[in-house]
Amino acid sequence: MTTVAARAVGTEADRVEGLEKVTGRARYAFEHPIEDMVYAAPVPSVVARGEVIAVDVAEALTFPGVIDVLWHGNAPKLERVGNAELHVLQSPRVAYRGQYIAVVIAKTLEEAREAALRVGVEYAVERHDVGLRADHPRLYRPERVNPDLPADVQQGDPDTALAAAPVTVDAVYRTPAEHNNPMEPHATVARWDAEGLTLYDSTQGATSLRDAVAPLFGIEPSSVRVIAPHVGGGFGAKGEPHPPVVLAALAARRTGRPVKLAVTRQQMFSVTGYRTPTIQRVRLGAHPDGHLTAIVHDAVEQSSTIHEFAEQTTTPTRIMYAAPNRRTTHRLVRLDVPTPSWMRAPGEAPGMFALESAMDELAAACGLDPIELRIRNEPEVDPETGLPFSSRNLVACLRDGARRFGWADRDPAPGVRRRGRLLIGTGVAASTYPVYRSACQATARAEPGGIFTVRIAAADIGTGARTVLTQIAADVLRVPLGRVRVAIGDSALPRASLAGGSSGTASWGTAVTRACEALRDELDRRGGTPSTGVTVSVDTTEENGEPSRFARHAFGAQFAEVGVDRDTGEARVRRLLGVFAVGRVLNPKTARSQFIGGMTMGLSMALLEESVLDREFGDYLNHDLAQYHVAACADVPAVEAYWVEESDPHLNPMGSKGIGEIGIVGTAAAVANAVHHATGIRVRDLPIRLDKLLT
Amino acid sequence: MSIRVNFTVNGSAESVDGVWEGESLLYVLRERMGLPGSKNACEQGECGSCTVYLDGIPVCACLVAAGQVEGRSVRTVEGLADGDRLDPVQEAFLECGAVQCGFCTPGLIVACHDLLARNPAPGDAEIREALAGNLCRCTGYEKILDAVRLAAARRAPRP
DSSP states (O other): OOOOOSSSSTTTOOOTHHHHTTTTOOOGGOOOOOTOOEEEEEEOOOSSSSEEEEEOOHHHSSSSSEEEEEEEESSOOOOOOOOOOTTTSOSSSOOSOOEEEEEEEESSHHHHHHHHHHOOOEEEEEEOOOOOOTTTTOOOOSEEETTTOOOOOOOEEEHHHHHOOOEEEEEEEOOOOBOOOSSSEEEEEEEEEEEEEEEEOOSSOOHHHHHHHHHHHHOGGGGGGOOOOOOOOOOTTTTTTHHHHHHHHHHHHSSSOOEEEEEHHHHHHHHSSSBBOEEEEEEEEOOOOOEEEEEEEEEEEEESSOOOOOOTTTHHHHHHHHEEEEEEEEEEEEEEEEOOOOOSSSSSSHHHHHHHHHHHHHHHHHTOOOHHHHHHTTTTSTTTOOOOOOOOOOHHHHHHHHHHHOOTTTTTTTTTEEEEEEEEEEEEEEEEEEEEOOOOEEEEOOOSOOOOOOEEEOOSSSOOOOHHHHHHHHHHHHOOOEEEEEEBTTSSOOOOOOOOOTHHHHHHHHHHHHHHHHHHHHHHTSSSSSTTTTEEEEEEEHHSSSSSSSSOOOEEEEEEEEETTTOOOOOOEEEEEEEEOOOOOOOOOHHHHHHHHHHHHHHHHHHTTOOOOOOTOSSTOOOSSTOOOOOGGGOOEEEEEEEOOOOOSSSSOBBBBBSSSGGGGHHHHHHHHHHHHOOOOOOOOOSSSSSGGGO | EEEEEEEETEEEEEEEEEEEEEOBHHHIIISSSSOOTTSSOOOSSSSTTTTETTTEEEGGGOOOBBGGOOOOEEOOGTTTTTTBBHHHHHHHHHHOOOOOSSHHHHHHHHHHHHHHHHHHOHHHHHHHTTTTTSSSSSSSSSSHHHHHHHHHHHHHOOO
């Protein structure tokens, strides 16, 4: 275990690329100046299921500026890969409304878009099914759920325990489809030349995108270069490749010219992933004193017909509370819908809404304070695996949050606090997120002038990765921040895992630490930096492969105060406060913003966000930012984020847990629990719109 | 059909040829003039990422037809700093950590710049209302409010 002398780590270092961003100089995917560039405008399917039987490109081809029109009849052939979403323009089949079936390439974007409207498509339309139901006849149990977990886990005899339990909760919770909506729409500039394919892309992982695209075109990963210095948010939507990047590469291949393709906000609702809607049944059995005897959590979710995406909705329930009898399950149905994908805390965010709402219902049923109920059910070891927790400070978070929030004097009676037209209530929920780490490579170089350069194909999608890696490197090298340069966002750099699963800092930071340690040793051995400089390389595959003897998870507690207008039913959050236990916090400034940003997205999930599927036409109706509401500045009250001291030697050299996702987990339940406290109305289906509060 | 548009951008007189009459100011700035600081995130005036000054008034550049700026003056995020000297709003965004992915940042900085020009000492409710047309998906807005407060405390921005 390396001890890092803390100098830069732990301080509020300013964002390394902040200056570029506040001056408008930072270049995002669509903004890289390339000579001889042309524009692509995709043609989406207007039916949800069927077959394209004819594509008439004549009119589009004669439109001014149009260079070519591609569809499955003339598109370059792609190799088969595991994810059929990426087999763009390879087949006449239509699997969902909005799927790309053609693309127009023209000299300007306006010409391409106008011509795309003139592509005539004839379909053999088939009857579609886009309705998720808990009793759908085609429900099945997936082999595994994400990221690679068993679909079902059972211990003890939960059914008998439930039947015998003196106190029970049995309720169904629903969460809607939600779209990530990073501010930067997915965009690609694709260029082929003698070296191969270059992609300027808005991606959470340059290495993984390169490795996914290369086999489609039957070329080596070394023939693909992905460049992504700045990415305008992702929240999972840019984690795995989606059809647009492949379409851009196909169009560039066919025309022989660099092609720019930016997904419109509207098209993002079909082709760049979303959070699956869920129907979750939670059953809790307990003694009158609140001790749980049984937990059963069953989730129903959807995926598309062409790709199985099985979200891990009930997996947090496997580690949250002690109960001798327990079962968690996942069932999936393949519908004629766009393929769901990763969205911030996939699984944990919807799953913990259900579990933490149910715990609030159980607290009421037992006449217990909801914090006390959680403390009574705190497990000594991971209830699923029996492994000890590397650290688990949920109780500390609950207690610290209660003190800061002013929970002690809370009257548990619902629906009794009035302030003018408002009914006021407070709620609490627990939060958790697993600790992940992946193998990476990195190099560290000492330049003769005293500058150090660290290279790794990491991604900064707004998290502050570039900054925190600079801090980590500076401390290991024992030099000031100003002498360290960190190069990321390019697949030509040493291979790295993607920014996902809140694993970036742990994965990349470990490689950066090892590279800088090796460089320090090398410089010691040589007695200084040679005139030509010196470079060392590391690979953390071996270190990362060692199985942990611990269950490793971050925890937190979310507190909300809401006001509900008695006349209109409008619920608004008045205060949000979160306390988190995430190991060592490496940069309080960027970390606090990550927590608050996650909590705000949780507020947005609680009250606003819902992608409404049109049963008749099969598309998401509210497919823009006018109709899909994300929290605006005026929707958000004071949001406070804190953390408890947590020293955990079983994580990584930095002692840190991931912080990008835990902020969203539990927030919606805290808000819903507060709404119940305010009104006496238990809303079990998100979002909490006013129609659900008008009785 | 294409037109020529003559206008001033960040203090410099410019003439752009070959503009299709349906093009937006945002497209002209980003795709024809090499000024991609103003961001394209929704193309319907909902998110504020493309906010620029048009004759001193903040507008969504995606909703302004290129022809409408003929003879007028546009100021973008690229034109807020005085050489290497950042505007106080830019400085405050940097120092407060109000920047994450950075995609909403240029529009927000213009909107904050405008807010402080109109109201040198805004209260929190005024800030939240003034910035409600600029969506940010990363920060939860807390540090953006910090930045506005800091910039206001230091001094009102240059006009």
